[in-house]
Amino acid sequence: METSEKAMLIQNSEHHFQLLFEIIESVPSRKRSISIETNERDKNFRDVIMHLYEWHAMLERWYREGMDGDTPSMPAPGFKWRTLKQLNMRIWENYQEVTLNQAIKKLKLSHERVMKLIKAHTNEEIMTKKYYKWTKTSNLYSYFAANTTNHYVWAIKKCEVIADSIREAEEKVV
Numbered sequence: 001m002e003t004s005e006k007a008m009l010i011q012n013s014e015h016h017f018q019l020l021f022e023i024i025e026s027v028p029s030r031k032r033s034i035s036i037e038t039n040e041r042d043k044n045f046r047d048v049i050m051h052l053y054e055w056h057a058m059l060e061r062w063y064r065e066g067m068d069g070d071t072p073s074m075p076a077p078g079f080k081w082r083t084l085k086q087l088n089m090r091i092w093e094n095y096q097e098v099t100l101n102q103a104i105k106k107l108k109l110s111h112e113r114v115m116k117l118i119k120a121h122t123n124e125e126i127m128t129k130k131y132y133k134w135t136k137t138s139n140l141y142s143y144f145a146a147n148t149t150n151h152y153v154w155a156i157k158k159c160e161v162i163a164d165s166i167r168e169a170e171e172k173v174v
Helices: 003-027 045-067 079-094 099-120 123-127 140-147 150-174
Strands: none
Touching: 003 099, 003 140, 003 150, 045 079, 045 099, 045 140, 045 150, 079 123, 099 140, 123 140, 140 150
């Protein structure tokens, strides 16, 4: 039996989501909130997790508005795709008071909601370009994949750097 793109999207999303948490959980719990020295925006696991969470929330909003027949403002009200850096910085600023445990709970719930959206569609609905007016010349797959599998791969790389940096700092202390 041929595996559909929808099935692969679900499988890859779940796999990478699990991998992400394996990396975070590889760091002792008392050390998971440590921020690393970096010039990059995301300095700890919480930063990465809340970034994913907020992009899930945006996807859910686009989806809801689009399915209601509206044209969602993408990526977010007041932002354009070319101002993504400013949007991502705003996301980072908005979640500095959130704890890692709160962040993890939020992300796990938003991941479940996004996976439910994916599962609610047929492979044809997901893969056919212009199937839904709000996706314009694209298809649902491009939105779903960008905010699940592809984003999780990015997050895994970020979290590996953070985890390695925390472990290296720990080794210097010993």
